[in-house]
Amino acid sequence: MEGLLMLVMLCLGMGIIFLFINKSKNEQRVKNEKLEQGIYGDIRSIHLHGLKYPSNVVFNVKLYNDYLLFTYENEQIKLDLRKIKSASIENVKEINESKGFSVGNATLGGILFGQLGAIIGGFSGSQNLKFKILIINYIDSENNLKHISFMPDYFLNVTNKSMTDYRNGFLSEFYNELKKKIDKFSEYKEIQLEEL
CATH class of the missing domain: 2.30.29 (PH-domain like)
Incomplete structure (x- = not known):
């Protein structure tokens, strides 16, 4: 039971890290696209x-x-x-x-x-x-x-x-x-x- 709980916690942690990294990459991509269009903010x-x-x-x-x-x-x-x-x-x-x-x-x-x-x-x-x-x-x-x-x-x-x-x-x-x-x-x- 403890092993299963640890596995679930590990999967949740990895999922959160993945979402955070993906969100950061998307935000940077959008910012770069705006800069290419001449938009600074x-x-x-x-x-x-x-x-x-x-x-x-x-x-x-x-x-x-x-x-x-x-x-x-x-x-x-x-x-x-x-x-x-x-x-x-x-x-x-x-x-x-x-x-x-x-x-x-x-x-x-x-x-x-x-x-x-x-x-x-x-x-x-x-x-x-x-x-x-x-x-x-x-x-x-x-x-x-x-x-x-x-x-x-x-x-x-x-x-x-x-x-x-x-x-x-x-x-x-x-x-x-x-x-x-x-x-x-x-x-x-x-x-x-x-x-x-």
């Missing part, structure tokens, strides 16, 4: 603020060598990386605490800090505010500072801490690739940022 996101898309719609963001491409349904928006001042990943809980939002303060957040403030203030009633958002600051065609903010689309239903950490890591990976490109191409990176 991509992420399905929920629009929070800054694009002409409605808030809370799911859209795709792809990072190419010198621009970001935002795609919603059949509509595409290109953002030249030379126009980006900065990008940052922000923790929703920290934003809520620093701006003083509390439960039910979406309206107050909107009045004080605009559309992005309303969205973040609306999150303040959530039990789990450990998810992160990506904020991109850029200069528009009229030389005005603008902000785009979004988060990966699968954050809204995540309650498991380890999954939240994993998905935050996915956002961080996209951000790190974007940051490299901003450092290389941006014409505005030396300008002091305004506080959101």
Whole structure:
């Protein structure tokens, strides 16, 4: 009986190792295919603020060598990386605490800090505010500072801490690739940022 149990455990262990190795190879293959297409990063996101898309719609963001491409349904928006001042990943809980939002303060957040403030203030009633958002600051065609903010689309239903950490890591990976490109191409990176 013990021998059979050991054999089953060994088979399970080998199966898990095989699946992990296979998954890693597939992820690397997909990443290499994207690089061949000129895509340095991509992420399905929920629009929070800054694009002409409605808030809370799911859209795709792809990072190419010198621009970001935002795609919603059949509509595409290109953002030249030379126009980006900065990008940052922000923790929703920290934003809520620093701006003083509390439960039910979406309206107050909107009045004080605009559309992005309303969205973040609306999150303040959530039990789990450990998810992160990506904020991109850029200069528009009229030389005005603008902000785009979004988060990966699968954050809204995540309650498991380890999954939240994993998905935050996915956002961080996209951000790190974007940051490299901003450092290389941006014409505005030396300008002091305004506080959101």
